[in-house]
Amino acid sequence: MRIILDGMGGDNAPGAIVEGAIEASKEIGDEIIIIGNEDLIKKSLKKLGYGGNRITVVNAAEVITNDESPVRAVRRKKDSSIVVGMNMLKNGEGDVFISAGSTGGLLAGGLFILGRIEGIDRPAIGAVYPVIGSKPSLLVDTGANAECKPKNLLDFGIMGSIYMEKVLGRRNPRVGLVNNGTEAHKGTTLTKEAYSLLSGSKLNFIGNVETRDLQDSVCDVIVTDGFTGNIIVKLTEGMGLMVLRELKSRFLENIKSKLGALLLKNQLKEIKKEFDYIEYGGAPILGVKGAVLKMHGSSNGRAVKQTILKALPYVEENVIGTIEKFVREYGSDDDK
Amino acid sequence: MRIILDGMGGDNAPGAIVEGAIEASKEIGDEIIIIGNEDLIKKSLKKLGYGGNRITVVNAAEVITNDESPVRAVRRKKDSSIVVGMNMLKNGEGDVFISAGSTGGLLAGGLFILGRIEGIDRPAIGAVYPVIGSKPSLLVDTGANAECKPKNLLDFGIMGSIYMEKVLGRRNPRVGLVNNGTEAHKGTTLTKEAYSLLSGSKLNFIGNVETRDLQDSVCDVIVTDGFTGNIIVKLTEGMGLMVLRELKSRFLENIKSKLGALLLKNQLKEIKKEFDYIEYGGAPILGVKGAVLKMHGSSNGRAVKQTILKALPYVEENVIGTIEKFVREYGSDDDK
Numbered sequence: 001m002r003i004i005l006d007g008m009g010g011d012n013a014p015g016a017i018v019e020g021a022i023e024a025s026k027e028i029g030d031e032i033i034i035i036g037n038e039d040l041i042k043k044s045l046k047k048l049g050y051g052g053n054r055i056t057v058v059n060a061a062e063v064i065t066n067d068e069s070p071v072r073a074v075r076r077k078k079d080s081s082i083v084v085g086m087n088m089l090k091n092g093e094g095d096v097f098i099s100a101g102s103t104g105g106l107l108a109g110g111l112f113i114l115g116r117i118e119g120i121d122r123p124a125i126g127a128v129y130p131v132i133g134s135k136p137s138l139l140v141d142t143g144a145n146a147e148c149k150p151k152n153l154l155d156f157g158i159m160g161s162i163y164m165e166k167v168l169g170r171r172n173p174r175v176g177l178v179n180n181g182t183e184a185h186k187g188t189t190l191t192k193e194a195y196s197l198l199s200g201s202k203l204n205f206i207g208n209v210e211t212r213d214l215q216d217s218v219c220d221v222i223v224t225d226g227f228t229g230n231i232i233v234k235l236t237e238g239m240g241l242m243v244l245r246e247l248k249s250r251f252l253e254n255i256k257s258k259l260g261a262l263l264l265k266n267q268l269k270e271i272k273k274e275f276d277y278i279e280y281g282g283a284p285i286l287g288v289k290g291a292v293l294k295m296h297g298s299s300n301g302r303a304v305k306q307t308i309l310k311a312l313p314y315v316e317e318n319v320i321g322t323i324e325k326f327v328r329e330y331g332s333d334d335d336k
Numbered sequence: 337m338r339i340i341l342d343g344m345g346g347d348n349a350p351g352a353i354v355e356g357a358i359e360a361s362k363e364i365g366d367e368i369i370i371i372g373n374e375d376l377i378k379k380s381l382k383k384l385g386y387g388g389n390r391i392t393v394v395n396a397a398e399v400i401t402n403d404e405s406p407v408r409a410v411r412r413k414k415d416s417s418i419v420v421g422m423n424m425l426k427n428g429e430g431d432v433f434i435s436a437g438s439t440g441g442l443l444a445g446g447l448f449i450l451g452r453i454e455g456i457d458r459p460a461i462g463a464v465y466p467v468i469g470s471k472p473s474l475l476v477d478t479g480a481n482a483e484c485k486p487k488n489l490l491d492f493g494i495m496g497s498i499y500m501e502k503v504l505g506r507r508n509p510r511v512g513l514v515n516n517g518t519e520a521h522k523g524t525t526l527t528k529e530a531y532s533l534l535s536g537s538k539l540n541f542i543g544n545v546e547t548r549d550l551q552d553s554v555c556d557v558i559v560t561d562g563f564t565g566n567i568i569v570k571l572t573e574g575m576g577l578m579v580l581r582e583l584k585s586r587f588l589e590n591i592k593s594k595l596g597a598l599l600l601k602n603q604l605k606e607i608k609k610e611f612d613y614i615e616y617g618g619a620p621i622l623g624v625k626g627a628v629l630k631m632h633g634s635s636n637g638r639a640v641k642q643t644i645l646k647a648l649p650y651v652e653e654n655v656i657g658t659i660e661k662f663v664r665e666y667g668s669d670d671d672k
Binding site for chain 1: 468469479482483514516523524525546547548549550551552562563564566567568570571572573574575576577578579581582583585586587589592593595596597598599600602603606607610
């Protein structure tokens, strides 16, 4: 397999990207191609003492930033790392494209260069959703589509379900629809119609789920529009950070509490780890005709390495082909 | 002041309601009228040893449950505690109505019996939103209106702002609009238009807020549609419960951690209290022509007492009149 890495995306590029590539190449035998400023990347490889031949560099002179219009950037910056990488993926010069760069750039690049999977109207971002004390869920959509139609939510369920099964190894994943109540008649026009589409699908749809129960592992695939998905992911992150901060501040109150915290050091470390997204690899951009993984902008070397490792089953298990086949066979009615 | 209490609403009625009334009457000199099954309530008063004369009982033979259609229930059950209480409020036989009963019943009762404040299209529920380690915010709407128009969100901002200032004592409260990004151009059609209305208002509007920052006290009044509000409140609740559960289970792992937890007993208790809504009293049903407070269905005596105490400024500070005046003076354009 050939893994294409965006060497210029994210806050720590290219250092963290190169580091992650080197670490991953110690565990897997696949070829890794890093796209970007050749000089910088080669310097980074040298600095980190890389002497192998499975990591190669392809030059790209431009970078798409978070501040520019993604659509215009993808159209104009033909020599940007994202456009070059996507084109290589499209032309079969690689099997998966991984980037910590602009989410908008990746979505636009995916749409214009790779194109949509037939039958899928709107690509979506699937994020691994951490569940405290348990295995994570997958949340689709995390923010690609602020406004959705019922059919989009059905597609999110299909794509999320297949990704969850193939890449994260969860058999027959339970699909839940985020709603303001569990009863079928609850919700907005959007959720009511999506409920009916999901109920009639071949998915293991368990019905509406309330956000109160997300941390109770109520389902494996959490389906929602990109606005609500964004609200959920950011609130979960914010709550986690604040609870940890509050614990820390309370535990430093006096000598007695400091001693208590010292005795609980291992446990507190474990809890902190629960909030850590790194273990699960990047977020798939689902619905485009190619395996694309988006990493967090602040990814460090370890996060990059983990994402590279997760990219293997994404390709080997033929997630894209499976989605295409599912949609072809069981549809996803285009009139809806 | 005369406080009207729904004696039949909630899981612990009438016991907890009566208990809360008795406890409150020890602190305030106001009259409390409990509506409901007279025999049951009088027995409860007797059982708890009440011998005063500031708590009276008004009989109501029916109860509106959570399982029935609120609109139909309010129309048919004329002798239910909610309908009797709302009618008394309307007729000036009391100054505020407090209930732990059906939210739908209270909303429908508010609309049909009390009517809307002129210029306010949709009443909303304002919930005190707990912020860990800091003063709470007020979130409007928590679930009365799953689908909203931009003008509704402006009204939520106005009503929330006035309630926050008058009842919770926060001067010149900062109003934030929940969105998927802080930039003005971000969001859905709804949030973009609401942003523009709020920007042009007399409120202390600070712009869009992301849910990641809600626990950072980014604003005092959190404005959002009832669907998103429901998602936020329930996720916050679920996260809080799971974190506490996880802490508890980790801290019981071995003797060393148990000892650590023992030393941190006070701190853990304080953290648990942070998630406690009880201190702040019930949720106001804003936008109806009367002071109505909804309590949590599981309210105990202490929660009932706290809500009664919060009802005083709600009435004394003339929240309803202030909202009417604000809308009359600064409008809230009805065409939008």
